[in-house]
Amino acid sequence: MPNHEHIVKSYDSELDRLYGEITRMGEIATAQLDAAIDVMIRRDTKAAERVVANDDAIDALEHEVSHDVLRLLALRQPMARDLREVYAALRISADIERIGDYAANVAKRSMVLNQSTPVAAAHGLPALAKTANLLVRDALLAFRTRDDKLAIEVWNRDAEVDAQYTGLFRELLTYMMEDPRNITSCAHLLFMAKNIERIGDHATNIAENTYFLVHGEQPLGSREKRDTTAE
Amino acid sequence: MPNHEHIVKSYDSELDRLYGEITRMGEIATAQLDAAIDVMIRRDTKAAERVVANDDAIDALEHEVSHDVLRLLALRQPMARDLREVYAALRISADIERIGDYAANVAKRSMVLNQSTPVAAAHGLPALAKTANLLVRDALLAFRTRDDKLAIEVWNRDAEVDAQYTGLFRELLTYMMEDPRNITSCAHLLFMAKNIERIGDHATNIAENTYFLVHGEQPLGSREKRDTTAE
Numbered sequence: 001m002p003n004h005e006h007i008v009k010s011y012d013s014e015l016d017r018l019y020g021e022i023t024r025m026g027e028i029a030t031a032q033l034d035a036a037i038d039v040m041i042r043r044d045t046k047a048a049e050r051v052v053a054n055d056d057a058i059d060a061l062e063h064e065v066s067h068d069v070l071r072l073l074a075l076r077q078p079m080a081r082d083l084r085e086v087y088a089a090l091r092i093s094a095d096i097e098r099i100g101d102y103a104a105n106v107a108k109r110s111m112v113l114n115q116s117t118p119v120a121a122a123h124g125l126p127a128l129a130k131t132a133n134l135l136v137r138d139a140l141l142a143f144r145t146r147d148d149k150l151a152i153e154v155w156n157r158d159a160e161v162d163a164q165y166t167g168l169f170r171e172l173l174t175y176m177m178e179d180p181r182n183i184t185s186c187a188h189l190l191f192m193a194k195n196i197e198r199i200g201d202h203a204t205n206i207a208e209n210t211y212f213l214v215h216g217e218q219p220l221g222s223r224e225k226r227d228t229t230a231e
Numbered sequence: 232m233p234n235h236e237h238i239v240k241s242y243d244s245e246l247d248r249l250y251g252e253i254t255r256m257g258e259i260a261t262a263q264l265d266a267a268i269d270v271m272i273r274r275d276t277k278a279a280e281r282v283v284a285n286d287d288a289i290d291a292l293e294h295e296v297s298h299d300v301l302r303l304l305a306l307r308q309p310m311a312r313d314l315r316e317v318y319a320a321l322r323i324s325a326d327i328e329r330i331g332d333y334a335a336n337v338a339k340r341s342m343v344l345n346q347s348t349p350v351a352a353a354h355g356l357p358a359l360a361k362t363a364n365l366l367v368r369d370a371l372l373a374f375r376t377r378d379d380k381l382a383i384e385v386w387n388r389d390a391e392v393d394a395q396y397t398g399l400f401r402e403l404l405t406y407m408m409e410d411p412r413n414i415t416s417c418a419h420l421l422f423m424a425k426n427i428e429r430i431g432d433h434a435t436n437i438a439e440n441t442y443f444l445v446h447g448e449q450p451l452g453s454r455e456k457r458d459t460t461a462e
Contacts, residue, residue, distance in 0.1 A: 063449075070318060077308040087301060094325070112460075173418060177411045184404055190418060191425065218294075229343075 025061045025096045026140040032103035040110035051107035058100035065093040088213040095202040102195040109188040119185045121175040124168040132199045139206035148214045154207040161200030169229045256292045256327045257371040263334035271341035282338035289331035296324040319444040326433040333426040340419040350416045352406040355399040363430045370437035379445045385438040392431030400460045
């Protein structure tokens with residue numbers, strides 16, 4: 001049935017296009033977090049503005065993904081695993097979009113930091129961002145390769161991000177207590193740290209959706225939240 | 232064609248079920264934010280624990296909505312406006328789920344506040360929550376009644392939430408500077424205020440998705456972010 005084959009081929013190429021968009025989104029989002037930390041360290045406000053502006057590229061890609069998903073659903077009417085593929089793509093693109101937002105917010109707040117004298121308290125942020133970004137990259141790899149084992153590993157490793165965040169939260173409070181002149185900068189650093197901790201949560205969401213895609217069910221119930229600063 | 236009518240009727244009843252779930256989610260989420268502020272004011276840790284636990288009901292409903300959406304897509308294969316209805320339901324349920332998370336986080340952080348002496352700085356939170364929750368209720372009303380004008384109004388009114396948040400952010404910093412003993416409590420209050428500001432953002436998301444549902448396109452491009460504390 002050459003006709004049917006043609007339809008199948010075209011469906012596959014539409015799915016490929018969708019995955020291509022998601023891969024590109026993921027590459028931009030992780031590069032954005034690296035760039036946000038870089039411009040913060042270099043106290044480069046001009047470069048920070050570029051990071052903030054770059055977020056539009058991720059938002060535009062998410063719109064493309066949503067659009068493609070709606071078209072695929074309407075024209076191809078996928079079922080079972082095919083439907084889960086499309087559904088997971090939609091959810092994962094929303095998570096990457098949020099990761100991009102958080103990265104842009106880190107860059108935006110770095111511009112506020114540049115208006116005051118440098119605070120030593122900023123030193124803990126790069127390490128936290130590194131851990132979180134590695135988690136995002138592994139989550140995206142798990143999705144791309146449909147690797148349910150890696151997805152579970154990512155899901156568990158988010159605890160590292162949370163532990164690092166909790167340490168940084170406490171440290172930032174001590175800087176604030178030591179010198180009231182640090183308070184405004186440290187308040188922004190608190191939010192920057194929280195943004196990065198949330199990026200870790202979105203990595204686990206990507207891992208959960210990857211697991212769901214492969215198995216058709218959620219892994220082990222929702223992981224308990226590990227932001228112990230609110231406990 | 233009684234058979235066709237039967238299918239249509241059954242489809243409508245499935246959609247009704249979906250909307251019923253979303254309405255229930257919205258009612259619980261807005262009640263949760265009211266309750267979170269109430270337990271914070273009363274410094275009632277036991278009641279705060281109940282608010283945190285109640286969030287499970289919202290999460291369970293979101294799972295039901297996702298499940299129902301997948302089934303509707305697979306079995307009914309809706310097109311055009313019908314497809315947008317289902318798509319909007321999925322997006323809006325995700326927004327309500329996030330609103331529930333933020334409300335639960337406000338309750339969770341209120342328990343940390345209860346471990347220290349009361350700080351006057353907490354007084355600005357109820358007013359912010361009231362503005363945000365009214366916005367959510369109107370966004371849900373706009374969705375329920377497919378009221379695109381109200382959706383646009385909600386979308387514009389989020390600026391009020393943002394302005395109130397910015398004032399509170401600055402006020403909290405002055406409390407921290409006045410007395411270092413306020414710092415830990417005020418750091419949690421900063422996050423609580425930010426949670427509520429984010430609830431306003433999700434109200435605008437619901438409004439955007441409602442507009443998209445009615446018109447098949449996004450309103451006027453994305454509204455610029457108005458958290459001016461990061462500028």
